[in-house]
Amino acid sequence: MLVLAALAISCLLASCGEAPKSATTVQPRVDAGRVVFPEGSPQLNAITVVTVQPAGPLTVRLPGRVSWNEERTVRVVPAFAGRVTDIRARPGDSVRAGQVLATFASPDFASAQADAQAAETTAGFAEKALTRVRLLADHEVASRKELQSAEADAARAHSELDRARTRLAIYGGSAKIDATYTLRAPIAGTVVERNINPGQEFRPDSGAMLERPLFVVTDPDHLWLYLDATERDLRRLKVGEEVHFRTPAWPGETFNALVEQVSDFVDPDSRTIKVRCSLSNRDRRLKGEMFVNAELETSPREGVAVPGKAVFLLGDRHFVFVEEGKGRFMPLEVSTGPDTTDTVVVTQGLSSGQRVVVTGSLFLQQIIRTTQ
Numbered sequence: 001m002l003v004l005a006a007l008a009i010s011c012l013l014a015s016c017g018e019a020p021k022s023a024t025t026v027q028p029r030v031d032a033g034r035v036v037f038p039e040g041s042p043q044l045n046a047i048t049v050v051t052v053q054p055a056g057p058l059t060v061r062l063p064g065r066v067s068w069n070e071e072r073t074v075r076v077v078p079a080f081a082g083r084v085t086d087i088r089a090r091p092g093d094s095v096r097a098g099q100v101l102a103t104f105a106s107p108d109f110a111s112a113q114a115d116a117q118a119a120e121t122t123a124g125f126a127e128k129a130l131t132r133v134r135l136l137a138d139h140e141v142a143s144r145k146e147l148q149s150a151e152a153d154a155a156r157a158h159s160e161l162d163r164a165r166t167r168l169a170i171y172g173g174s175a176k177i178d179a180t181y182t183l184r185a186p187i188a189g190t191v192v193e194r195n196i197n198p199g200q201e202f203r204p205d206s207g208a209m210l211e212r213p214l215f216v217v218t219d220p221d222h223l224w225l226y227l228d229a230t231e232r233d234l235r236r237l238k239v240g241e242e243v244h245f246r247t248p249a250w251p252g253e254t255f256n257a258l259v260e261q262v263s264d265f266v267d268p269d270s271r272t273i274k275v276r277c278s279l280s281n282r283d284r285r286l287k288g289e290m291f292v293n294a295e296l297e298t299s300p301r302e303g304v305a306v307p308g309k310a311v312f313l314l315g316d317r318h319f320v321f322v323e324e325g326k327g328r329f330m331p332l333e334v335s336t337g338p339d340t341t342d343t344v345v346v347t348q349g350l351s352s353g354q355r356v357v358v359t360g361s362l363f364l365q366q367i368i369r370t371t372q
Helices: 002-016 042-046 107-138 144-170 207-211 231-236 361-370
Strands: 029-031 034-036 048-051 053-056 059-068 073-076 082-087 100-105 180-184 189-194 215-218 222-229 242-246 255-262 273-280 291-297 301-307 312-314 317-325 328-339 343-348 355-359
Touching (some): 222 242, 301 328, 312 361, 317 361
Antiparallel strands (some): 059 222, 073 215, 189 215, 222 273, 242 255, 255 273, 328 343
C-alpha cells in the first residue's frame, strides 16, 4: 500500500509540473506586395487608418503685433537746441495740423532770426548799390563789368534772404529776434507718446533725441499689422489677401486686415519674413504693440490631404499604405505637393474616400522587408 501511494503521489506531481501547450500565432504574410493579416489578428490593434479627404483651402496661422501706421505717424523732434518753457499737449490729446505742442527758449533759433535780419539788411544795401551803379552806367560813368558785378551781388543777397526767410517760415518764426521756438504738430491726429518735461534741456542731434522723439502723433483709426511668416508660408502670401486675427484683449472676436507688403528678405536672426497688413480701427479697440494670432486662408488646393505620419520615404519616392480590405494593406507610391507640419497634400496616387495607414506603417514596412 505504501508503494502504491508513493507511485500515485509521484504521478500527480509529474502531471502538475507539465507546461500547457501554447497556441501557435499565425503570422501575417506578403501576397503580391500586399501585407495580409489573418482574421482576428491582434497585431491589427497596432494599426490605425483614416479616410482621405479633399485638400480644400489651407489655413496658415501666424503670430503678429499691431503697430502704428507709419504713413499716418510723425515722430516730432525739434530743429533747434533749447530749454522747454511750456508744454501744450498730453498723451491722448487730439491735435490738428499746426497746433502748438510745446514752446522753447532757444538761442539757436535766435541765431536763425538774426541771420534773417542780417540777410535782409545785406539785401537792402546790395539793392541800393545796384541802383547807384545802374544810374552811373546810364551816364557812361560806370563800366559794364561794374554793373554786372553789382547785379551778381544783389542776386546773391536776395537768395540768402530767401533762404533765411524760408527757414524761419518752416519753423514758424519771423525776423524779429525773441528766441522763442514753437514746436507744432505736422499732421492732425492723436498724441500717443510724450518724452518731454518742463525745463528740460535738449539738443536735436543727440542720440537720445533720435531714439525717443519729444512727441509721437498718429492716426489711431488706421493701423498696421506685422506678421512673422516662415519661408514655407511665402508661396501662400499674396498682396490683397484678407487676414483674420484675434487678440487676448477681446476673446471670441475676430478682426480683419489686408496684406499690403511681403518683405523681400528673410531676417537672419529669427529666420522669419515680415508681412505688413493694413486695418481699420475706428472704434479704437486695438492698441499699438498688441500681440495677435492671425489666420490666412488660401485658395482651394488640388489633390487630397493626408496626415504627415501617413507618408514615408523610400529613397527619393513617397509612399503610403492603403487599406484594401480588412487586414489587407498595399504600399502605394504618391506625388506630394505643399505640406504643413500636420498634413501633406497628395496630388497624384490617392483619391478622396480611400483609407490610409497613419500609425503602424513602419511595422508594415518591416514585414515586407523580412519576406524579401
